[in-house]
Amino acid sequence: xxxxxxxxxxxAIFLLFLLSIVVYLIxxxxxxxxxxxxxxxxxxxxxxLGNRHRLGLDVPLYEQWWxxxxxxxxxxxxxxxxxxxxxxxxxxxxxxxxNECVTNVIAGAFxxxxxxxxxxxxxxxxxxxxxxxxxxxxxxxxxxxAATAFVLIGSSLPTxxxxxxxxxxxxxxxxxxxxxxxxxxxxxSDPFGFFKNFIFPWITLALAFAAIYTRLTRGNxxxxxxxxxxxxxxxxxxxxxxxxxxxxxxxxLAPLVTNAxxxxxxxxxxxxITESIFQLPGLGMISLKAVLHDYDLPLIMGxxxxxxxxxxxxxxxVDLAYAYLDPRVRIA
Amino acid sequence: MAIxxxxxxxxxxxxxxxxxxxxxxxxxxxxxxxxxxxxxxxGTLIYVTNADSFAHADPTRVYTGEDIAFLNTYLFxxxxxxxxxxGQAGFQLKPDLATDTGRVSDGGKTWAFTLKSGIKxxxxxxxxxxxxxxxxxxxxxxxxxTDGPTYAIQYLNIPKDAxxxxxxxxxxxxxxxxxFDKAVVCSGNTITFHLNAPIGDFNYFATYPAMSPVKAKADxxxxxxxxxxxxxxxxxxxxxxxxxxxxxxxxxxxxxTDSVRTAYPDQVTMRFSISEDVRDQIFxxxxxxxxxxxxxxxxxxxxxxxxNSSASAGRGMNVTGPYTRYYATNVTPGHMxxxxxxxxxxxxxxxxxLIDLAGxxxxxxxxxxxxxxxxxxxDYAPTHGGIHDSNFNIAxxxxxxxxxxxxxxxxxxxxxxxxxxxxxxxxxxxANTATGQKAATLIKSALNAAGIQVNFNFIPSAQYYPTxxxxxxxxxxxxxxxxxxxxxxxxxxxxLFIKEGGFNENQNWxxxxxxxxxxxxxxxxxxxxxxxxxxxxxxxxxxxxxxALAQIVTDEYWAIRPLFSIEQEYWGSKVGGASFWxxxxxxxxxxxxxx
Numbered sequence: 001x002x003x004x005x006x007x008x009x010x011x012a013i014f015l016l017f018l019l020s021i022v023v024y025l026i027x028x029x030x031x032x033x034x035x036x037x038x039x040x041x042x043x044x045x046x047x048x049l050g051n052r053h054r055l056g057l058d059v060p061l062y063e064q065w066w067x068x069x070x071x072x073x074x075x076x077x078x079x080x081x082x083x084x085x086x087x088x089x090x091x092x093x094x095x096x097x098x099n100e101c102v103t104n105v106i107a108g109a110f111x112x113x114x115x116x117x118x119x120x121x122x123x124x125x126x127x128x129x130x131x132x133x134x135x136x137x138x139x140x141x142x143x144x145x146a147a148t149a150f151v152l153i154g155s156s157l158p159t160x161x162x163x164x165x166x167x168x169x170x171x172x173x174x175x176x177x178x179x180x181x182x183x184x185x186x187x188x189s190d191p192f193g194f195f196k197n198f199i200f201p202w203i204t205l206a207l208a209f210a211a212i213y214t215r216l217t218r219g220n221x222x223x224x225x226x227x228x229x230x231x232x233x234x235x236x237x238x239x240x241x242x243x244x245x246x247x248x249x250x251x252x253l254a255p256l257v258t259n260a261x262x263x264x265x266x267x268x269x270x271x272x273i274t275e276s277i278f279q280l281p282g283l284g285m286i287s288l289k290a291v292l293h294d295y296d297l298p299l300i301m302g303x304x305x306x307x308x309x310x311x312x313x314x315x316x317x318v319d320l321a322y323a324y325l326d327p328r329v330r331i332a
Numbered sequence: 333m334a335i336x337x338x339x340x341x342x343x344x345x346x347x348x349x350x351x352x353x354x355x356x357x358x359x360x361x362x363x364x365x366x367x368x369x370x371x372x373x374x375g376t377l378i379y380v381t382n383a384d385s386f387a388h389a390d391p392t393r394v395y396t397g398e399d400i401a402f403l404n405t406y407l408f409x410x411x412x413x414x415x416x417x418x419g420q421a422g423f424q425l426k427p428d429l430a431t432d433t434g435r436v437s438d439g440g441k442t443w444a445f446t447l448k449s450g451i452k453x454x455x456x457x458x459x460x461x462x463x464x465x466x467x468x469x470x471x472x473x474x475x476x477x478t479d480g481p482t483y484a485i486q487y488l489n490i491p492k493d494a495x496x497x498x499x500x501x502x503x504x505x506x507x508x509x510x511x512f513d514k515a516v517v518c519s520g521n522t523i524t525f526h527l528n529a530p531i532g533d534f535n536y537f538a539t540y541p542a543m544s545p546v547k548a549k550a551d552x553x554x555x556x557x558x559x560x561x562x563x564x565x566x567x568x569x570x571x572x573x574x575x576x577x578x579x580x581x582x583x584x585x586x587x588x589t590d591s592v593r594t595a596y597p598d599q600v601t602m603r604f605s606i607s608e609d610v611r612d613q614i615f616x617x618x619x620x621x622x623x624x625x626x627x628x629x630x631x632x633x634x635x636x637x638x639x640n641s642s643a644s645a646g647r648g649m650n651v652t653g654p655y656t657r658y659y660a661t662n663v664t665p666g667h668m669x670x671x672x673x674x675x676x677x678x679x680x681x682x683x684x685x686l687i688d689l690a691g692x693x694x695x696x697x698x699x700x701x702x703x704x705x706x707x708x709x710x711d712y713a714p715t716h717g718g719i720h721d722s723n724f725n726i727a728x729x730x731x732x733x734x735x736x737x738x739x740x741x742x743x744x745x746x747x748x749x750x751x752x753x754x755x756x757x758x759x760x761x762x763a764n765t766a767t768g769q770k771a772a773t774l775i776k777s778a779l780n781a782a783g784i785q786v787n788f789n790f791i792p793s794a795q796y797y798p799t800x801x802x803x804x805x806x807x808x809x810x811x812x813x814x815x816x817x818x819x820x821x822x823x824x825x826x827x828l829f830i831k832e833g834g835f836n837e838n839q840n841w842x843x844x845x846x847x848x849x850x851x852x853x854x855x856x857x858x859x860x861x862x863x864x865x866x867x868x869x870x871x872x873x874x875x876x877x878x879x880a881l882a883q884i885v886t887d888e889y890w891a892i893r894p895l896f897s898i899e900q901e902y903w904g905s906k907v908g909g910a911s912f913w914x915x916x917x918x919x920x921x922x923x924x925x926x927x
Contacts, residue, residue: 182575
């Protein structure tokens with residue numbers, strides 16, 4: 001097991017390393033000059049040069065990348081003379097549009113993304129798995145048809161439509177205060193304020209996932225019902241309730257772990273649409289602005305690596321969990 | 333948001349205004365002086381904006397008119413201030429940190445200001461002349477502190493390097509520090525500025541945060557943008573990009589030393605990153621009664637709904653703004669180098685449709701005849717030609733445009749061939765927005781009707797100005813806009829129309845002129861006249877020359893379709909004292925209070 005985990009971790013680090021090179025290459029090839037963009041109106045060639053130096057863009061691309069990698073372990077110092085400052089290790093660079101070290105920007109955004117992901121995850125798993133089990137249990141009845149309708153509607157409505165509808169309805173009903181919506185409220189100091197801030201984003205984000213998980217759960221439960229071991233249990237006179245809970249669900253839900261883990265891991269990289277609609281300055285929203293507005297390479301690099309790390313990490317967790325849940329799977 | 337796109341183009345205006353028209357729609361005008369301070373004190377005033385943060389909150393770097401007004405009202409203090417009142421009286425200069433409006437000597441080349449005593453920073457330390465000197469010096473650190481006004485670099489008597497940059501490199505590198513120390517001298521509480529030429533209106537520049545003090549020990553360079561130290565009635569409690577800036581009372585501010593600020597609210601909050609739809613609904617529904625729209629705009633459909641609704645009465649104003657918007661023609665050879673082609677484009681454009689698209693004459697702007705906005709007072713005069721030409725039609729005159737274009741066939745055949753070739757045509761730079769896309773359709777339709785071909789470069793909004801201000805990347809025609817920095821067209825003509833001006837989208841340093849096709853004076857003569865007039869100390873003569881130069885701009889069709897801007901302000905039902913601060917082109921922030 002230890003050997004397996006070590007190997008996977010080493011592979012993850014290699015992937016992140018590769019990813020950093022790819023992101024740098026992409027930005028290096030783009031016909032965009034951040035030094036010129038951040039230079040302002042009164043921009044002389046001398047100022048552009050100074051800006052390029054300030055942004056660390058006055059060296060070849062490979063050296064920029066190497067400085068970035070070194071900064072992760074040793075921190076980075078920016079500026080000259082009295083204007084010098086340092087982003088301590090692990091430094092992912094300095095975001096000039098934010099006037100802040102990237103790690104601080106990400107640290108400020110991550111609670112929003114984490115809160116959004118956890119809440120939505122709980123909601124969609126609860127709804128999706130419950131609906132799926134009920135639909136399978138009452139297969140062919142009105143309840144099953146209602147669940148199927150929910151699946152169709154939930155998975156076909158784009159998140160931005162759902163989000164806008166939810167936002168407008170909540171705004172008109174005075175359930176959302178647009179001024180405080182999106183500002184950070186700690187769940188420990190003000191649980192109600194936290195809940196109020198996130199409940200509508202959770203609903204928006206959870207809807208499509210819940211529909212998908214309803215379908216997956218329903219399909220898995222029905223499929224497992226026809227397995228030999230279920231038939232055997234039934235022949236032995238085990239109650240339907242016990243068969244479902246004790247025998248069917250353990251098998252049916254195991255594949256969901258893979259999906260759930262990967263979906264959750266992906267969300268930790270930011271839910272761009274939901275965050276944007278509900279003004280939540282999470283990783284998705286700051287990444288979007290960094291790409292579309294600021295061309296903030298250090299921040300893009302930082303959020304990309306964080307998102308990739310979560311995906312890789314949850315891939316590993318899923319594999320380990322799967323092995324635990326399904327004895328047929330052995331880690332080699 | 334067109335004007336917000338101009339970010340650092342700035343807007344200030346005008347001293348001796350002749351015609352200041354508040355195009356009103358049932359607006360309120362309460363002066364600070366008429367308000368009872370006691371009854372207005374308290375509460376939280378909430379500003380709402382779609383922007384993620386201030387473009388800059390470092391006094392050296394802030395250069396957007398509204399931001400200057402806001403930050404000067406709550407956070408900064410400057411040597412001088414505009415009078416915080418409505419109407420033309422608002423253009424008067426008032427001493428703020430200084431004891432008077434400045435003492436000039438040496439024929440306009442030396443200016444001195446004496447600081448008031450008893451003024452403290454937010455940390456309780458006393459303001460010193462050295463703080464003021466240090467604050468001014470930061471403008472020279474252009475490698476660290478970008479975007480701010482460059483007047484200090486232009487005006488102060490400090491030599492230039494071969495590349496045109498100042499020999500003084502700012503307080504961080506300290507290269508050339510002795511040169512700065514010679515140009516800016518502190519003696520006790522008096523600071524003296526030695527200029528390289530007579531500048532009669534230098535004290536107007538003293539209203540800028542870029543001329544305000546900064547305490548050297550608190551200076552964190554680039555990071556100072558997020559946490560500037562306060563001299564004003566409020567200090568920053570929280571400032572987080574994408575979230576909010578919360579200003580709370582500064583206990584070390586003394587009203588006794590400040591005749592400009594009122595400090596009515598207990599707290600001032602700037603809420604960033606509110607989507608445009610949500611922002612508009614806040615004011616349409618009055619859902620946050622103590623809120624003020626900092627964006628000076630709503631989406632066009634919501635604008636009309638707001639001003640047509642009786643429920644919004646007394647919560648908004650629609651005013652003549654200080655900006656002139658226009659399409660700049662790149663006169664570099666190979667681009668819009670032919671006077672007749674520029675003229676044909678001018679007459680072909682369907683201005684009515686374009687203005688209607690952006691909000692109409694009521695909310696967006698009205699056709700102008702000069703790059704100098706009428707709010708620039710004595711420096712504005714109606715030009716002749718252009719929109720006053722009998723062939724001009726606001727909806728476009730394709731027939732006349734074709735006639736002019738036919739002349740181009742003879743006067744500049746190469747350019748004619750290019751702009752009438754469907755495979756080439758005019759390269760028009762447009763911001764890649766929904767409105768930009770629609771405008772492109774209207775422009776193409778109008779130009780094609782006149783036989784002119786056009787292709788559009790759709791540029792992402794954030795890259796728009798950096799692209800079109802890059803001579804190598806600019807197309808043939810691009811969008812521009814400007815407002816005078818203060819009551820002198822010296823802050824309009826030079827920035828826009830000389831090479832070193834900084835906002836020259838015409839690239840007219842490549843202007844040939846003096847040819848059969850274009851009987852203009854040519855760039856060298858133009859440049860000499862502009863520079864000479866900047867140093868003109870006879871204000872009447874200077875004004876006459878600005879008018880003459882503005883006529884040349886019109887005659888050369890460097891500015892196609894000048895448009896004098898209209899601006900809107902919106903606030904909630906519990907906000908009192910809302911009125912327009914003309915010189916700042918923004919709300920009269922010192923008068924605002926929570927009811």
